[in-house]
Amino acid sequence: DTAVSQTPKYLVTQMGNDKSIKCEQNLGHDTMYWYKQDSKKFLKIMFSYNNKELIINETVPNRFSPKSPDKAHLNLHINSLELGDSAVYFCASSQHGSQPQHFGDGTRLSIL
Amino acid sequence: GENVEQHPSTLSVQEGDSAVIKCTYSDSASNYFPWYKQELGKRPQLIIDIRSNVGEKKDQRIAVTLNKTAKHFSLHITETQPEDSAVYFCAASNNDMRFGAGTRLTVKP
Numbered sequence: 001d002t003a004v005s006q007t008p009k010y011l012v013t014q015m016g017n018d019k020s021i022k023c024e025q026n027l028g029h030d031t032m033y034w035y036k037q038d039s040k041k042f043l044k045i046m047f048s049y050n051n052k053e054l055i056i057n058e059t060v061p062n063r064f065s066p067k068s069p070d071k072a073h074l075n076l077h078i079n080s081l082e083l084g085d086s087a088v089y090f091c092a093s094s095q096h097g098s099q100p101q102h103f104g105d106g107t108r109l110s111i112l
Numbered sequence: 113g114e115n116v117e118q119h120p121s122t123l124s125v126q127e128g129d130s131a132v133i134k135c136t137y138s139d140s141a142s143n144y145f146p147w148y149k150q151e152l153g154k155r156p157q158l159i160i161d162i163r164s165n166v167g168e169k170k171d172q173r174i175a176v177t178l179n180k181t182a183k184h185f186s187l188h189i190t191e192t193q194p195e196d197s198a199v200y201f202c203a204a205s206n207n208d209m210r211f212g213a214g215t216r217l218t219v220k221p
Binding site: 040041042043046048056077088094096097099100101102103104105106 | 143144146150154155156157161164199201205206208209210211213214216217
């Protein structure tokens, strides 16, 4: 019974395309996050939502647009994909900002 | 905002030895300090955490210490085993969590 599930697990696509990654959590948490992990393994926060409201928006190109239809879902849409977008994207959730974060299994995005 | 620095970036130890990973943080208001373990190809998973009202916490072979005055905290793994090999991340949060850059620990049998 997966707590934080994200789909797809792998995404291979051409430069310039638009793609979406979906995330759902069944933990009843109020806060959800998107992280980007590049080849150097650094976990960089991209966005944070609390009860469907955006609370963190780091310096991320506006080609990335998060959408939270309800507090259990936080989807990530990426327009005009670039080579530098290749990375593993992790979704996570927590009850609030100073509580443990539970991560999904990651989506490996590869841009050809 | 919070800035977390983590050292060393790589650490190699012999099985049975101890391993220590150190982190410093910049925001004195940070009150929550978790540690995550990420095995190859897997998601980060919480292994231990500590709050600012506690100086030390232990769970079997792992322990975390916190020095609020110096704004640093450390992860200690004793009697290391090959399955401890992974990337370890520290983090600090004052309702806005920031991660360190990670330490790749290799335990040689």
